[in-house]
Amino acid sequence: MIRIDIPNEHAANPYGYAAQAHGRQLMASADAFSKAVYQHSILSLREFEGARSRIAQINGCIVCQQFRAARDAPSMFAATGVRPDHLVCDNGPAPDEAFYAAVSQWRISPLFSPRERIAIEFAERFAEEPKMIADDEDFWERAHALFSDTEIVDLAHSVAAWIGLGRVAHVLGFDSVCLPFAEAAQ
Structure with missing residues (x-):
């Protein structure tokens, strides 16, 4: 259910309507942040998608x-x-x-490489237990063994974008009517 008033003529695209009618500068900045993640990430596509998919589930x-x-x-x-x-x-x-079907089972699925597993674990813990992951020296030792500092910063900002913007879409109900990008672009 959409949680803000959307005129009937904009019902098929509540996010687009909100971007034009409410918080225009904030929404433009959010759009730029989201696009920057997809445009500038250096993570492998599988690492990126494993972490992104886990955040989408959460x-x-x-x-x-x-x-x-x-x-x-x-x-x-x-x-x-x-x-x-x-x-x-x-x-x-x-x-x-x-791969996508197994993301929630990342701990036991044989489909993931060690780097993919760390990326998914990082995303999950960043979303669910940020205080604990910040202080988990074992995790950071494992992460630094597989990822450079640049990759960790990339992953952290990507996860932050997905958590924040995905939650906005879900909480405001925009995800209840929006079509996947592939269909919306046709």
């Missing part, structure tokens, strides 16, 4: 759970008419649907 955002970066990220930029020189979907092979 947030409960329907659109985020249906989103696939390899398929949908280019559509995020379609309105500009120009594909950026780089998108995260350029960072290696795309995960298959078995």
Whole structure:
């Protein structure tokens, strides 16, 4: 259920309406932050998608759970008419649907590499127990063994974007009517 008043003529795109009618500067900044994550991340696509998918599950955002970066990220930029020189979907092979189905079982699934497992663990713990992960020396030893500081900063900011913006979409009910990017771009 959408939690703000949306005129009937904008019912199919509540997020777009809100971006034009409410908090325009905030929403434009949120859009820029979201797009920066997809445009500038150096993580492999599978690491990125593992962490992103886990946040989508935790947030409960329907659109985020249906989103696939390899398929949908280019559509995020379609309105500009120009594909950026780089998108995260350029960072290696795309995960298959078995990968996405196993994300919630990241601890026991054989589908994930050690780096993918750390990225998903980081996302989950960042969302659910930020105080505990901040002080977990064992985790940080494992993370630093596999990721550079630059990659950790990239992952942290990506996760922050997904948590915040995915929760906005879910809490305001925008995810109850929005179509996946691939369909919306047609």
